[in-house]
Every structure is written in C-alpha cells, then in structure tokens.
Amino acid sequence: MIRRALWLIAGAALGIAGYRRLTALVRAATAGRRASPATRGGRPLAGTAGFVRDVRAGMAEYMDRHRDV
Secondary structure (H helix, E strand, O other), X not given: OHHHHHHHHHHHHHHHHHHHHHHHHHHHHOOOOOOOOOEXXXXXXXXXXXXXXXXXXXXXXXXXXXXXX
C-alpha cells in the first residue's frame, strides 16, 4: 500500500514537472508570434462563431421537434 502511494506521488510529481517544462518550451518557441485581434490562441474566432451558430440552430430544431414530449 505504501509502495503504491510512493509510486503514485512520484508519477504525479514527474507528470507535473514534465508538463511545466513542455509548457515553457512551447511558450519560448512561440514567443515571437503574436495573435492578431481576430484570433485567440492562434485559432480564428470566425470558425468558433460559426460553430456556435450551428449549435444554436441545431438546438432550436431539436426543441421544435421535441416540444410535445
């Protein structure tokens, strides 16, 4: 039981350390790039807005078809 807990703690610590190191490397590699105002995280917001419109339209259609239930 104690041995498993030690391995769990060691795995968590290594995972957190690895994640932080990878994040720092990615930030350093992309430091020269700046996102334009029309993007967030390098992804265009127009695609996100289109997706949201599609979801809303789909939900409205679903609600119209299942209003009686």
